[in-house]
Structures are given as structure tokens and as C-alpha cells.
Amino acid sequence: MPHLRSPLIRPGLIATGLLVLNALLPAHAAIPIEHWTHASGAQVYLVPSPSLPMLDVQLNFDGGSRRDPAGQAGLASATADLLSAGVLAHAGQPALDENQLSEAWGDLGAQFGAQVGGDRFSVSLRSLTEPELLERAVALAARQLAAPAWTPSVWRRDRERMLAALLEAETRPGTHANRAFSRAVYGTHPYGQEAKAETLNAIEVADMRRFYRRHVVACRAQVSLVGAIDRARADRIVGQLMAAVAPHGCEALPVVPEVAPLAQAVEQRLPFDAAQAQVLIGQPGVARNDPDFFPLLVGNYILGGGGFVSRLTTEVREKRGLSYSVYSYFAPGLHAGAFQLGLTTRPDQADQAIGVAREVVRGFVAQGPTEAELQAAKDYLVNGFALRIDNNRKLLDNVSNIAWHGLPLDYLDTWTEQVQRVGVADIRRAFARVLQPDRMVMVTVGAKP
Numbered sequence: 001m002p003h004l005r006s007p008l009i010r011p012g013l014i015a016t017g018l019l020v021l022n023a024l025l026p027a028h029a030a031i032p033i034e035h036w037t038h039a040s041g042a043q044v045y046l047v048p049s050p051s052l053p054m055l056d057v058q059l060n061f062d063g064g065s066r067r068d069p070a071g072q073a074g075l076a077s078a079t080a081d082l083l084s085a086g087v088l089a090h091a092g093q094p095a096l097d098e099n100q101l102s103e104a105w106g107d108l109g110a111q112f113g114a115q116v117g118g119d120r121f122s123v124s125l126r127s128l129t130e131p132e133l134l135e136r137a138v139a140l141a142a143r144q145l146a147a148p149a150w151t152p153s154v155w156r157r158d159r160e161r162m163l164a165a166l167l168e169a170e171t172r173p174g175t176h177a178n179r180a181f182s183r184a185v186y187g188t189h190p191y192g193q194e195a196k197a198e199t200l201n202a203i204e205v206a207d208m209r210r211f212y213r214r215h216v217v218a219c220r221a222q223v224s225l226v227g228a229i230d231r232a233r234a235d236r237i238v239g240q241l242m243a244a245v246a247p248h249g250c251e252a253l254p255v256v257p258e259v260a261p262l263a264q265a266v267e268q269r270l271p272f273d274a275a276q277a278q279v280l281i282g283q284p285g286v287a288r289n290d291p292d293f294f295p296l297l298v299g300n301y302i303l304g305g306g307g308f309v310s311r312l313t314t315e316v317r318e319k320r321g322l323s324y325s326v327y328s329y330f331a332p333g334l335h336a337g338a339f340q341l342g343l344t345t346r347p348d349q350a351d352q353a354i355g356v357a358r359e360v361v362r363g364f365v366a367q368g369p370t371e372a373e374l375q376a377a378k379d380y381l382v383n384g385f386a387l388r389i390d391n392n393r394k395l396l397d398n399v400s401n402i403a404w405h406g407l408p409l410d411y412l413d414t415w416t417e418q419v420q421r422v423g424v425a426d427i428r429r430a431f432a433r434v435l436q437p438d439r440m441v442m443v444t445v446g447a448k449p
Contacts, residue, residue: 033412038235038239041220045223048231057225060221060400061222073199074162084114101144119333138241166196173274189260222403224403273446277345280342281440310326324344334405366432369427370424
């Protein structure tokens with residue numbers, strides 16, 4: 001089941017579809033995000049770019065996996081998967097099965113898909129902007145949004161594939177580590193829900209229809225567009241797409257609780273016969289709207305997000321040879337996503353590797369980085385910023401994140417300035433506020449007792 005994740009705080013966030021930044025905008029120019037409220041209630045965000053005849057569209061709805069009902073974890077993802085598995089006869093158009101629908105998109109040279117993350121149910125469309133092709137692509141996308149087939153036999157087939165994938169995943173130690181870590185960090189919060197055989201078997205196509213009609217609604221939609229169109233054309237496209245989901249209404253959604261902080265340290269050691277032990281350490285971190293996002297971003301690059309130049313790599317791998325790779329990241333969403341430190345090591349070295357990693361985190365939280373480390377992190381992040389928005393898809397992802405998290409429209413224009421403003425004291429204060437090194441979850445799978 002495909003997933004979209006909230007942007008991680010780490011270094012990185014058809015050939016004619018690539019949109020090189022230098023072609024998109026003049027060097028150092030502002031990125032002109034236009035924003036308005038469509039008549040349907042949808043919030044629209046547009047970046048016009050006439051350089052290439054392409055358009056990328058993303059529709060975001062509050063229908064991520066955190067909205068899965070109790071006992072039906074996986075419903076949001078299953079609903080998204082079957083959105084491309086055929087359409088019913090609609091508005092004088094004949095029904096199309098999944099193969100005919102795929103061929104229709106291929107004939108247009110366009111792409112359509114749906115994905116789910118913890119917070120969002122997202123639908124994407126990519127098309128050339130040649131008028132006739134774009135009109136047909138938007139019409140087909142609207143038809144697919146308006147009348148998904150939800151074929152029971154297709155769901156039964158896909159469910160069997162998912163169940164087989166779950167069984168195969170059970171043979172990997174990482175599966176057990178991630179599952180135990182997620183449960184311990186999130187507790188009963190929906191972020192910790194996981195699709196299992198029993199939850200998938202509890203899902204029928206009628207559940208998908210109800211979920212879709214409740215969550216994929218125009219009044220709460222956010223539509224981001226990047227490409228060679230102007231505002232008037234964008235508004236017409238949004239109107240066509242929103243007309244397909246406007247009949248679903250706008251039922252109020254229940255409030256999702258916040259992630260509870262850990263009351264105490266949690267340690268789990270799970271036996272597993274494997275050549276490498278899997279280690280995960282962490283705790284609930286921050287939501288994306290946290291005011292210390294940038295100090296945490298820069299600080300985590302130094303701690304464990306910077307690959308071979310991070311402190312964790314230096315201490316765990318380079319100095320002691322205890323792990324080939326070690327990393328850390330924050331995963332902020334609408335609620336506090338996890339802070340996670342991970343490494344693999346020989347089973348007989350697990351305790352030593354854990355001890356060193358814990359000590360590195362403890363020292364960083366207490367003292368923060370050096371000025372030299374901070375300057376090197378800033379140089380890397382600022383110099384690499386253009387790679388975050390150097391094609392159509394990346395720019396659309398960034399615009400969609402700005403919309404979803406309510407960030408300022410000039411967020412991309414001020415990103416490097418925000419990074420440059422971070423000081424050692426800011427990082428030390430932010431990490432001391434957010435992380436509690438002696439009150440974390442630690443999961444090891446396959447370590448020697």
C-alpha cells in the first residue's frame with residue numbers, strides 16, 4: 001500500500017516533465033505562490049510556470065491513516081488504492097474496468113494516482129498543457145473522482161496481495177522493530193495504528209465508499225498546481241475537479257487527540273535469528289507547526305541527519321566500527337511525529353552501540369553543537385536548497401506542504417534566511433525542550449542476550 005509521509009527533518013525533502021529550477025524562475029527570484037478560495041470552498045495554491053508545457057496538480061484531503069476507524073487500520077490506504085481500479089458509468093460515459101482506465105491514461109500521456117499518509121489523502125494529476133490533452137485529462141480525473149467502481153472482486157484480489165506482503169514482512173527483523181517502536185512511541189494515538197490481517201479482513205468496499213464520501217470533500221480540499229497555466233485556467237480546472245466531490249457534503253470530522261508524551265523510559269528486546277541486530281531509539285517529537293522547526297532541522301543534521309558528517313556516524317561508525325549506518329530524524333505532522341534514531345549492528349555489539357548512541361544524544365541535548373559544526377551544517381543546507389525545488393514534482397510537494405501546514409506563502413523565499421538565523425543557543429534550547437534522553441523508547445530486535 002503506497003504511503004505519503006510527512007516531511008522528515010533531514011537533508012533531503014516522463015522526461016519532458018522535469019522542470020529545472022533555472023528554467024522555472026530567474027536566479028534568486030521569489031517563488032510566486034498565488035492563493036485563493038474557490039467557490040466550492042477549496043483552498044487553491046498556484047505557481048504559474050510557462051517554461052514547459054506541463055501541469056502537476058495535487059489534491060489533499062483530511063483522510064489519512066489517522067482517520068482509520070478502530071479495527072479497520074488500512075482502510076484509508078485501501079480506499080486510495082482502489083480509486084484507480086475502474087470507474088462506473090457516469091454522466092453519459094460508459095464504465096471502465098481497471099485495465100481500460102489505465103489504457104485511457106496511457107493514451108493521454110498523463111498520470112493519475114492516489115496515496116495516503118498519516119495525515120493526508122492525496123490525489124495527483126500530471127498532464128501536458130496542450131489544450132485538448134489537458135481538457136481530456138482533467139475530465140477523466142473528474143470522472144474518476146466522481147464515480148470510482150469499488151469492485152468487490154478487485155478488492156478481494158488486492159487484499160490477498162496485501163496479506164501475502166504482510167506475511168513476507170514478518171520474516172524481516174525491521175518489521176518487528178518498527179512495529180514495536182511505533183506502538184511504544186504513539187501508544188493509542190492513531191499515528192501508531194498498523195494494518196494487520198484482521199483489520200484488512202474487516203474492510204469491505206462499502207466501508208471504502210463511506211470513508212471516501214466522508215473525507216474526500218470539496219469544502220475541506222486543498223488544491224496545489226504547478227505548471228504552465230494562469231489563474232483563470234487553474235480556477236476552471238479546480239472547478240471541474242471539485243464538482244466531482246462536492247456532492248459528498250461536508251460532515252464535521254472528530255478531533256484527533258494529540259500524541260501523549262512518554263511517562264517513562266521503555267525498553268523492549270525482541271528475539272530474532274538474524275545476522276544484524278536492529279536498534280530503534282526515540283520518543284514523540286514535534287508537530288510541523290512547532291516554532292523550533294528550524295533549530296531542530298539544523299541541529300538534527302549535525303546530530304544524525306548529515307550522513308557521514310554527523311556526530312552519530314563519527315562516534316558509532318568511524319571511531320568504533322559498531323555500525324555501517326546510523327541516523328536520526330524528526331517526522332513532524334499535524335501532531336507530534338516521532339524522533340527516531342536507528343542503527344544496525346552485530347548482535348554481540350548491540351549493547352555497546354546503544355550505549356555510544358545514547359551518550360551522543362545525551363551530550364548533544366546538554367551542550368548543543370560547536371560553532372564549526374553549525375557553520376558546516378548551514379553551508380550544506382543552504383547550498384543544497386535548490387535541489388529541494390529543482391523539478392515540478394518537488395516544487396509541488398513543497399507548495400502542498402505549505403498549504404497543508406498553513407505556512408507563510410513566502411516560506412520558500414525565506415527558507416535559507418531561516419536556516420542562517422539559527423544559532424548554537426537556539427539548537428541547545430530546542431533540543432533540551434523537545435528531547436528527554438533518559439525517557440525514551442528503545443527497541444532492539446536480534447541482539448544477543
